[in-house]
Structures are given as C-alpha cells and as structure tokens.
Amino acid sequence: MKLDQLTKPWEAFSYGFLDQSAKREMRRRILKAIAIPGYQVPYASREVPIARGWGTGGLQVTLTLLKPSSVVKVIDQGADDSVNASSIRKFLRRVSSARETLDTMEADVIQSRHRIPEEKLREDQILVLQVPNPEPLRPVQPDMSEARIMHGDADYGQLWLTLYEQLVRSGRIMQGSSYPSMVNGRHVMTPSPIPRWDVPKMHMAANLTILSAGREKRIHAVPPYTRVEPLVFDDVPYRIEDHADKTCYRSGVTGFFMNELPQDDGSSSFEVSDSQYGVKHIRRQEGEPVTLGETYYREGRLER
Amino acid sequence: MTPASSMNAALERQPPRLMLADPILTMTGIEKSFGDVRALRGVDVTVYPGEVLGIVGESGSGKSTLLRMMNLEDMPDRGEYHLALPGQEDLNLFTLDRFSRRMLRARHIGIVYQNPHLGLRMNNTSSGNVAERLLMAGERSFAVLRARAKESLDASEFPISRMDARPSELSGGMQQRVQLAKAIALEPALLLLDEPTTGLDVSVQALVLDTLKRLQRERRITMVIVSHDLGVIRTMADRVMVMRNGDVVEQGLADQIFQDPQHEYTQQLVHAKL
The missing domain is CATH 3.40.50.11310 (Bacterial phosphonate metabolism protein PhnH)
Known part of the structure; x- marks a missing residue:
C-alpha cells in the first residue's frame, strides 16, 4: 500500500x-x-x-x-x-x-x-x-x-x-x-x-x-x-492583596494590582501587572490621545 | 409497644422506667445479606429517649452492620427505620434519598467509630474536626465555630490547650475524645458508639467511659453502644441486646441480662466474661 x-x-x-x-x-x-x-x-x-x-x-x-x-x-x-x-x-x-x-x-x-x-x-x-x-x-x-x-x-x-x-x-x-x-x-x-x-x-x-x-x-x-x-466567614471579611498604596515605577499609576520586583538592595519596586494599562498611562503622559477606560478599582478601592 | 419478634426468639424482659415514654428509635424487620451471608435476619430494635442501649455479640453477629444502618450509612434489604425528631414528619428513613439521609445524619445523629480514621480528618486540627460538623449545619461565624468547638472538646474532657493539634499527633484516647466532641457538637438526638474503647489500654478505657457516662447523665443523650466487651456494656447500658448470627437472641435490662441470662448463648457470654 x-x-x-x-x-x-x-x-x-x-x-x-x-x-x-x-x-x-x-x-x-x-x-x-x-x-x-x-x-x-x-x-x-x-x-x-x-x-x-x-x-x-x-x-x-x-x-x-x-x-x-x-x-x-x-x-x-x-x-x-x-x-x-x-x-x-x-x-x-x-x-x-x-x-x-x-x-x-x-x-x-x-x-x-x-x-x-x-x-x-x-x-x-x-x-x-x-x-x-x-x-x-x-x-x-x-x-x-x-x-x-x-x-x-x-x-x-x-x-x-x-x-x-x-x-x-x-x-x-x-x-x-x-x-x-x-x-x-x-x-x-x-x-x-x-x-x-x-x-x-x-x-x-x-x-x-x-x-x-x-x-x-x-x-x-x-x-x-x-x-x-x-467564601468568607461572617466575621472575617474577604481581603484583597495589599496593593492599594503601591505605585508603578514605570507608569506612575497607583492603586492597582502590582508585580513586585525585588531589588539588589533588598527593597522592592512595583510595576502595574496589567501591562497595557500601564503603557496607556505612559502614552497619555507623553501626550498621545489615549482613552483610559473606567476601572474596577479606584485608588485601590473597589468601585461599585 | 416494643416489638418482640418471634423470628428473633427474643426474650423481652420487664421494661425500665424510661420505656414509659414513646420510643425515639424504632427499627422493624431489618434484613441484610452480603451474598450468601445473612448478616441481619429480621431484627427489631426500639430505643427510648435518654436510655443507653448496649448491643453485644461476637464478631460477625451483625451488630456493627445494624449500627451502620442506624447511622444511615448502609441500607437494608428489607425493614423500616423511624426516628422521632421534633418537627419532623414520621416516615421510614430508609425511603429518604441519599441527600436527605446525609443531612439528617449530619444534623441529628452522632457517631464514634472504633477506628478514629473513619471519623476524623487526621491532618486537620482537632477543633477543625469539630467545626466541620457545625459548618455542615450552616454555621458561618469563625468566632462561634471556635467557641462551640472549644465547648464540645471541653465537654469531652479534651485538653483545650491542644485543641489545634492534629489528631494524628494525639494518643488513641485523645482521638476518641475528639470523635466524641465532634459527635456531640450539634447535640444529636442519637449518639452511636461503635466499640469506642476497643484498642485503648484499660486506664484510658475507664476515663473514656467515665466521660461518656457523665455526658449521658448531664445531657440525657440517647446512646446505642456496640461492643464485644461485656464489661463496657455492663458499665454503660441500661438495656442490653444480645446478637448472634444476625438474630437478637435475648434482650432486657442490663442487670437482668448479666445476673440471670436466659438464652444459652447469653449464658456462655456472661460466664465467659466472669
């Protein structure tokens, strides 16, 4: 065959x-x-x-x-x-x-x-x-x-x-x-x-x-x-990660979920995990006509 | 009131004072076969509120099979099972679906197994094992879970300083206390004890039995205890049921059974013990 x-x-x-x-x-x-x-x-x-x-x-x-x-x-x-x-x-x-x-x-x-x-x-x-x-x-x-x-x-x-x-x-x-x-x-x-x-x-x-x-x-x-x-107990509230006060070292945005970047001196810097959201911020700061959407969180607090 | 099955050839004795009340548990005509082996041959059981029924018999007599059916873990080939629970419709519990049986078991029946591995999650904390039962009943406050787990463990004379130790880190006696705390956490209508002290050394056995007796006295918990150890049954039971080859050969008040056994097999058991 x-x-x-x-x-x-x-x-x-x-x-x-x-x-x-x-x-x-x-x-x-x-x-x-x-x-x-x-x-x-x-x-x-x-x-x-x-x-x-x-x-x-x-x-x-x-x-x-x-x-x-x-x-x-x-x-x-x-x-x-x-x-x-x-x-x-x-x-x-x-x-x-x-x-x-x-x-x-x-x-x-x-x-x-x-x-x-x-x-x-x-x-x-x-x-x-x-x-x-x-x-x-x-x-x-x-x-x-x-x-x-x-x-x-x-x-x-x-x-x-x-x-x-x-x-x-x-x-x-x-x-x-x-x-x-x-x-x-x-x-x-x-x-x-x-x-x-x-x-x-x-x-x-x-x-x-x-x-x-x-x-x-x-x-x-x-x-x-x-x-x-x-799933949460009545008397133990649900907690999100403590990123509300962290600032992205690249884009300068604050109050979003961050990636932690350990530094040589033992400290950490942070960059916003949603990379494209950070990029849009940077482009906007550079004067480009970028539209930022409404976000779930504002200043680290959930918007409802 | 008490069904005296001619099939069982049971010799029903004078009822104790407790039997003046309506029974909390009634099982009639329970039959179960495993292949060619007839494990239960039309057994009738009646348990009254606040009493301790002891079931004795040699290995293979059907006593543990009967207990598993009382816990709705196993189903008979034939027979009926009624539990008198406040606010609950009186129906044959063997006709309930699997989910309803599980919910009823979780809420109203407590069990202590001979083997703690069957009753406990060895890698969870002792308090967690008790809390699990409360969680199944819908409790969702962490503080309440902690408090009630502590209360149950304390009532079982378990050292509270070790309430967050894993059962796998505890002795056999302590594991049985955790099982007991879990079983009584929801104040069950019926507490089933399957050889609860087998495998424990004599001094620990005595302590566990003391705890059980105190709980029974203070809380008037209805108990069914299965054991091949007549000493345990004599210490605990108000009434005794003697089983052999899937039949009830004799039942009656504990003192009468031990002092004046009528059936040949019971006489052998009692005299062997003595």
Whole structure:
C-alpha cells in the first residue's frame, strides 16, 4: 500500500482551526455552562498546536467564538507581550483573520491567563480565562466522582473547613489565588488562578466570562450580572492583596494590582501587572490621545 | 409497644422506667445479606429517649452492620427505620434519598467509630474536626465555630490547650475524645458508639467511659453502644441486646441480662466474661 492511499487528500484547515463538529460541541457546552452558572461542563478537549497546560482550554473557546470581524486580545499573567501571549495571538490571527489588539477597551474577545484587566469589561465583551484546575474540591476530595456528588449536594463544608484551618494556623486566610467562590448562590467554582484582587471584579460583571480547562476537559461560565461571592466567614471579611498604596515605577499609576520586583538592595519596586494599562498611562503622559477606560478599582478601592 | 419478634426468639424482659415514654428509635424487620451471608435476619430494635442501649455479640453477629444502618450509612434489604425528631414528619428513613439521609445524619445523629480514621480528618486540627460538623449545619461565624468547638472538646474532657493539634499527633484516647466532641457538637438526638474503647489500654478505657457516662447523665443523650466487651456494656447500658448470627437472641435490662441470662448463648457470654 502506498503512502497516498493511507493519507487523506490535502484540504485546507477549517476556519478557526477547529472543525465544525468540534465547534458545535464547544458552543453547546458553552451554552450549558452559561445556563448553569459555575457548573463544570465536560467537553471533548481537542488537540491544538500548543501543549496541554499552556492555554489549550482557553484557546479552544476563543477559536470557537472568533469571526473575521472580531478583535482579540491575549493576556498572560497581566502582560500582552510574553512569548505565550504573543504566540497565541499570532495563531488566532492566522487561523481566523481576527484583528489583534492590546487595548482592553477595543477587544471583543479577551483570552487571559491568571488576570482580569483593570479596565471594566462591557456587555459586548467576552473574557476567556485559561484554567489549569477547574475543580475547587480537588484539594479536599481527589475522587472526581465523589466531588461531583458533593457539587450536586452543594456540600462545600470541607472548603469552609480549609479556610477555618488557614485562619487557625496562620491567623489569616492564605488562599492567594483560585479563591473558591460561590456562583449565583449555588455552585462553588475556582475562578482560575487569578489573584484575590480580581475575584470581586467578576461579581455582577457586565461581561460574560468563560473559564475553560483543556487538560481537564471542563468548561464553566459566569454569565453577565451574576453573583460571584468568595467564601468568607461572617466575621472575617474577604481581603484583597495589599496593593492599594503601591505605585508603578514605570507608569506612575497607583492603586492597582502590582508585580513586585525585588531589588539588589533588598527593597522592592512595583510595576502595574496589567501591562497595557500601564503603557496607556505612559502614552497619555507623553501626550498621545489615549482613552483610559473606567476601572474596577479606584485608588485601590473597589468601585461599585 | 416494643416489638418482640418471634423470628428473633427474643426474650423481652420487664421494661425500665424510661420505656414509659414513646420510643425515639424504632427499627422493624431489618434484613441484610452480603451474598450468601445473612448478616441481619429480621431484627427489631426500639430505643427510648435518654436510655443507653448496649448491643453485644461476637464478631460477625451483625451488630456493627445494624449500627451502620442506624447511622444511615448502609441500607437494608428489607425493614423500616423511624426516628422521632421534633418537627419532623414520621416516615421510614430508609425511603429518604441519599441527600436527605446525609443531612439528617449530619444534623441529628452522632457517631464514634472504633477506628478514629473513619471519623476524623487526621491532618486537620482537632477543633477543625469539630467545626466541620457545625459548618455542615450552616454555621458561618469563625468566632462561634471556635467557641462551640472549644465547648464540645471541653465537654469531652479534651485538653483545650491542644485543641489545634492534629489528631494524628494525639494518643488513641485523645482521638476518641475528639470523635466524641465532634459527635456531640450539634447535640444529636442519637449518639452511636461503635466499640469506642476497643484498642485503648484499660486506664484510658475507664476515663473514656467515665466521660461518656457523665455526658449521658448531664445531657440525657440517647446512646446505642456496640461492643464485644461485656464489661463496657455492663458499665454503660441500661438495656442490653444480645446478637448472634444476625438474630437478637435475648434482650432486657442490663442487670437482668448479666445476673440471670436466659438464652444459652447469653449464658456462655456472661460466664465467659466472669
């Protein structure tokens, strides 16, 4: 048997890389995830040309959502210019003809790893978060079947117990990211490893957020204007990172989530984690006509 | 009132004063088989408010299986189970769905297992183990959780200075006290004790039994205690049920069972002990 008999004739990739049946399945799963906020919907995660764990879940959702007129932004830990973000952005443009942007306000679809932009998202924008581990119960219940029963029963006592233990042992809640949060008063989700700073941004947000884990083959979603409440004790308030008084050494902005940069002399300097927001500030200071969007936080305090 | 099953060939004795009240627990016709093995053969059980029912029997007699059913962990092939709980509809608890059974168990039934690994999270703090039960009941104040965990541990005579030690760092006796504190945290209608002192040395056994007796006296907790140790049953129980091969062979007041056993098997047990 010859090689050409064993291989299919050449044909172009489908629009947006994924074939139509894959996209149809993704759309159905996304719709189900939106219908049951916070519920993890299983899906047949496809192979895409990046490794598992590098954003394949988010990439499949983004590929399903894009159309030629879309404007897409990709964030990696707050930055638009990391190798991973650049590669994903370039790939998306090549397979969909969607326009790239770095500006949060301009984007229709924002795929992000571990951050939510500082500028408020609108109703016509979709945030796609890459999720390494979608199961908030994993640390307390490694058996997936049992965990699903616990979700069905809204049996989240063990998550509360984890927080209790942190308070007893450390005097404060040590959960730095992936803070377990109740969605729409029913399902507890992990909001992906976004910092505590970002979790309140999801509460009653105008935009749709889709969280997708490619390796774990699970999608969950937070529809617009949905309650997202971090698990907290009545007498121990939720605390965000103590960044309210930090100033970005590059852009001069204050009161946003910062990256800490240790210095040789033992001190630290800070730069704003949402790199493009910092860049917009710098460009504005240099006299360019840049529009800054409304932000979730103002002077380090959450705006409602 | 008390069902005396002819199938069990039980010899029902004169009821104690406690039995004048309506029963809090009634199980009738409980049957359970594991493959070809008939673990329970139509067992009837009645427990009255504030009493301690002791269940004795050799290994494989079905006493632990029966206790697991009282805790709604296991389901019978046949039979009914009623618990008289304030404000609750009287229905066969075996007809409840899994979620309702779990909620009822969490709220109204406490259990102390022989093996603390079954009842405790070894890597959480002792106070956390108690708090977990309160969290399941919906308590969401950290200060209240701390206070009530402390109160329960204290009532179980657990040293409060060690309330944030992990059970894995504690002795067997201390682990049983943590289990007890967890079991009584919500003041359950029914406290089940599955060989609670087995494996402990005699002096620690005596201390744990003293704690149980004091709690029972002070709080009038209804208890069912399963043990193969007649000494434990004699110390704790108001009434005794003797089981063998899945049947109840004799039941009655503790003193009568121990002083004047009627069934041949009970006589063997009592005399073996003596």
